[in-house]
Amino acid sequence: MNKDEGKSQPTRKEWCVSMTEDGISGTDRLKNQTIEALEEAARKLRSSDISVNRENVENILHGVQEQMDVYKEQIGAKYHEMEEQYHQQVEPVENIICDHPIPAVMVALGIGFLFGMLVSRRD
Numbered sequence: 001m002n003k004d005e006g007k008s009q010p011t012r013k014e015w016c017v018s019m020t021e022d023g024i025s026g027t028d029r030l031k032n033q034t035i036e037a038l039e040e041a042a043r044k045l046r047s048s049d050i051s052v053n054r055e056n057v058e059n060i061l062h063g064v065q066e067q068m069d070v071y072k073e074q075i076g077a078k079y080h081e082m083e084e085q086y087h088q089q090v091e092p093v094e095n096i097i098c099d100h101p102i103p104a105v106m107v108a109l110g111i112g113f114l115f116g117m118l119v120s121r122r123d
Helices: 012-047 054-099 101-120
Strands: none
Touching: 012 054, 054 101
16 A cells, blocks of 8 residues: 555645745744844853954854854755745646647636626726
8 A cells, every 4th residue: 555545635725835834934943043043142242342352253253154154055945945846836737828828818818807807896
């Protein structure tokens, strides 16, 4: 028995919601880590005597810069992962539109017409 047989495939809406929530929670997590690193650096800077410990201050700032670079890389990797998954979902739709352009245009016109009718009915 295949391990995926018991699981149903998520709908596009469920997939989009899941991707959005994952992206938001990942971004929030990275944002919180960044804030914590900056707060820690600020605490260290406040507790040190800047005129006496210039080297110490430079080390703290260098550490913060390294941490920010790590967070930037993590955010970039997450962005590329989400972009790749998005393209995997969109490509089949693009192929259907390219394979059947006239029905695709007719559907788009129909949706546009219905939307126009709904918007113009504001009496």
